[in-house]
Amino acid sequence: MLSNAYMDTLEDDQQDARSREQEIFSEAIRLIDEARSKPGDPASRAMAIHHNIRMWSFFMEDLAMPENQCSKEFKAGFISVGIFVLKHLQSMRSQPDKGFGTVREINETMLKGLGGPK
Numbered sequence: 053m054l055s056n057a058y059m060d061t062l063e064d065d066q067q068d069a070r071s072r073e074q075e076i077f078s079e080a081i082r083l084i085d086e087a088r089s090k091p092g093d094p095a096s097r098a099m100a101i102h103h104n105i106r107m108w109s110f111f112m113e114d115l116a117m118p119e120n121q122c123s124k125e126f127k128a129g130f131i132s133v134g135i136f137v138l139k140h141l142q143s144m145r146s147q148p149d150k151g152f153g154t155v156r157e158i159n160e161t162m163l164k165g166l167g168g169p170k
Contacts, residue, residue, distance in 0.1 A: 074166050074167065077107070077168065078163060079103065080103055080159050081163065083100040084104070084155065088151075094148075100152065101141050104155060109134075112134040141155060
């Protein structure tokens with residue numbers, strides 16, 4: 053009985069974590085869409101870039117923690133994608149003509165992988 057309650061709690065915790073991750077990726081996509089809808093607004097662009105840099109940095113740091121239980125293959129793949137995204141976002145700071153398309157597509161793929169909106 054106690055074992056079942058423990059397993060239910062673990063499952064709920066993981067579902068809560070996935071839900072929060074979905075919200076974070078959804079917010080990143082929303083900010084990108086907002087910036088794209090206001091091409092003459094550098095503040096929207098800067099906010100979207102900043103949020104995405106913080107989000108990707110957070111997830112990469114979390115995956116690098118020794119207590120993170122994701123597989124080594126998953127960690128390596130996610131961190132590789134994260135490095136690519138961060139480099140793209142950094143270059144967007146100095147190249148105003150560089151768009152969000154690639155970052156948005158990657159974020160959307162990650163959101164779908166987390167079970168978010170299709």
